[in-house]
Amino acid sequence: MKLFDPHIHMTSRTTLDYEAMAGAGIVAVVEPSFWMGQPRSHVGSFEDYFASLLGWERFRASQFGIRHFCTLSLNPKEANSARIAQGVIDLLPRYLSKDGVVAVGEIGYDDMTLEEDKYFAAQLELAIRFDLPALIHTPHRDKKRGTERSLALVREVGFPEGRALIDHNTEETLPLVLESGCWAGHSIYPFTKMDEPRMVALVKRYGAERILINSAADWGVSDPLKVPKTAALMRESGISEADIERIVWQNPVAFFSQSGRLDLGPLGDSPAIDQTRLWEGNSVLRGQQPIVKR
Amino acid sequence: MTLTSSELEQLLRELVERRIEPPSREWLERTLAALGAAPDRGALLEAFTAATRRLGRARLAPTEAEMARLDGAGVSWPIGSWGADELGRVALLVAAAAHWPEAELPALVEECYRQGDGAERQAVLRALPLLPGPERFLETAVDACRSHIQPLFEAIACENPYPARYFPELNFNQMVLKALFTGVALERVIGCDGRVTPELSRMAAGYASERRAAGRSVPPDIGRLTGERGDQP
Numbered sequence: 008m009k010l011f012d013p014h015i016h017m018t019s020r021t022t023l024d025y026e027a028m029a030g031a032g033i034v035a036v037v038e039p040s041f042w043m044g045q046p047r048s049h050v051g052s053f054e055d056y057f058a059s060l061l062g063w064e065r066f067r068a069s070q071f072g073i074r075h076f077c078t079l080s081l082n083p084k085e086a087n088s089a090r091i092a093q094g095v096i097d098l099l100p101r102y103l104s105k106d107g108v109v110a111v112g113e114i115g116y117d118d119m120t121l122e123e124d125k126y127f128a129a130q131l132e133l134a135i136r137f138d139l140p141a142l143i144h145t146p147h148r149d150k151k152r153g154t155e156r157s158l159a160l161v162r163e164v165g166f167p168e169g170r171a172l173i174d175h176n177t178e179e180t181l182p183l184v185l186e187s188g189c190w191a192g193h194s195i196y197p198f199t200k201m202d203e204p205r206m207v208a209l210v211k212r213y214g215a216e217r218i219l220i221n222s223a224a225d226w227g228v229s230d231p232l233k234v235p236k237t238a239a240l241m242r243e244s245g246i247s248e249a250d251i252e253r254i255v256w257q258n259p260v261a262f263f264s265q266s267g268r269l270d271l272g273p274l275g276d277s278p279a280i281d282q283t284r285l286w287e288g289n290s291v292l293r294g295q296q297p298i299v300k301r
Numbered sequence: 302m303t304l305t306s307s308e309l310e311q312l313l314r315e316l317v318e319r320r321i322e323p324p325s326r327e328w329l330e331r332t333l334a335a336l337g338a339a340p341d342r343g344a345l346l347e348a349f350t351a352a353t354r355r356l357g358r359a360r361l362a363p364t365e366a367e368m369a370r371l372d373g374a375g376v377s378w379p380i381g382s383w384g385a386d387e388l389g390r391v392a393l394l395v396a397a398a399a400h401w402p403e404a405e406l407p408a409l410v411e412e413c414y415r416q417g418d419g420a421e422r423q424a425v426l427r428a429l430p431l432l433p434g435p436e437r438f439l440e441t442a443v444d445a446c447r448s449h450i451q452p453l454f455e456a457i458a459c460e461n462p463y464p465a466r467y468f469p470e471l472n473f474n475q476m477v478l479k480a481l482f483t484g485v486a487l488e489r490v491i492g493c494d495g496r497v498t499p500e501l502s503r504m505a506a507g508y509a510s511e512r513r514a515a516g517r518s519v520p521p522d523i524g525r526l527t528g529e530r531g532d533q534p
Contacts, residue, residue, distance in 0.1 A: 044450075045448060045450065084447050088444070089440070118447075148478035148479060148508070149475075149478065149507060149508075151507055151510075151511065177511060177514065178515060179510065201515075205516070
């Protein structure tokens with residue numbers, strides 16, 4: 008079964024992770040732009056960051072047989088920085104129409120401030136303008152209220168619910184999201200957010216429609232193999248193959264295909280690997296024999 | 302009672318000087334004297350950064366007599382965990398505040414913070430309640446609450462009177478929720494009990510409910526915010 012990790016920050020991961028992911032059946036990933044663990048203080052830092060998501064990281068993924076797509080945005084935390092927020096919003100139109108950008112995201116709430124409200128709404132408008140779906144992060148603190156407010160804002164802006172993916176759901180937020188018509192993402196984490204057995208319980212209760220899972224792996228304690236691991240536990244727990252495939256492949260493909268820019272190649276197979284290729288003169292290899300698989 | 306900046310500078314300097322060797326003492330005296338004679342931005346930033354190398358990291362651990370003097374000077378919160386470098390940096394900022402044109406101080410403090418490493422940023426946060434016009438530094442203090450670097454978060458959230466005194470309700474509530482989320486004991490949040498509002502109680506109860514729905518434990522001290530019983534540690 009082909010697997011899709013629809014939320015993973017590969018910039019923070021190693022080539023060993025790419026190898027392990029490809030080995031476990033992951034053939035496509037979406038990397039949302041987000042923050043770097045500490046605040047950036049110049050708009051130019053975002054220019055370079057967006058360029059690396061569209062350039063070097065996509066190349067790096069291809070060297071391990073994984074198709075890399077991204078979503079771009081001003082993230083919720085940095086929406087609070089007066090030094091950069093408006094500058095990043097002004098920069099985004101240069102990038103949102105590029106190939107392989109499959110949504111605006113991750114946007115949403117962190118502290119639920121007025122600035123976050125303003126830039127969340129502004130970026131939903133940008134998504135409408137660039138005909139993109141939206142990937143919406145929900146906050147760690149006051150999560151239920153944050154989810155309710157996100158759903159309310161989506162309605163207020165008139166953003167089509169079927170083009171909004173609300174992420175990082177829990178037992179308390181999933182029913183709200185499903186009721187709204189938005190798609191529901193779940194980040195399977197070693198300690199916080201959601202774990203595999205709880206995810207299995209949610210699928211048994213709510214089914215597979217509009218439900219996605221991701222690893223949200225980043226620079227913190229996280230696991231880029233959470234999608235295959237959760238799929239394995241679903242299988243062991245008696246969830247049907249059809250439902251599993253829907254969650255780990257058909258749903259993310261259907262959601263991000265709404266961008267018109269999710270090019271998975273013929274039949275969504277793994278892309279050919281050619282490690283003899285270079286990116287701006289750079290290779291991912293360090294003296295190894297290049298692998299070439301057609 | 303609060304002391305003037307130069308009296309506070311004197312007190313902090315005495316505290317640090319008792320804990321360092323003569324060459325470090327001479328460096329600190331020379332640096333502070335030069336700052337007093339002619340405020341120089343480059344010299345201050347350089348000294349601020351060099352403080353760990355110059356003064357070392359020995360823990361302050363004040364005596365009872367010293368604590369009484371600090372308390373008399375308005376420093377009623379615990380500073381025993383500060384290192385000599387941290388105390389020296391705070392003394393440098395307090396000295397700068399005494400000698401710098403008032404309107405230029407925020408930019409200087411912000412520069413120390415933004416270009417600082419972890420220890421420098423922590424020292425800035427520790428100094429905020431001791432600087433004149435502390436409300437001017439709100440943005441830096443709130444920004445530190447968004448950090449995932451736990452010691453940095455704790456430098457503003459714990460053993461620091463700044464948030465309870467100057468944070469708007471939204472930012473204070475978010476900081477307390479983050480303290481719960483990251484396992485910080487609420488007794489370390491100075492002035493927390495006095496800032497409990499119905500909204501903070503609601504948020505804390507929501508967090509307890511989310512934890513229980515996920516089959517996880519609830520922080521034992523959550524009752525300070527909600528009146529309910531948390532789980533025993």
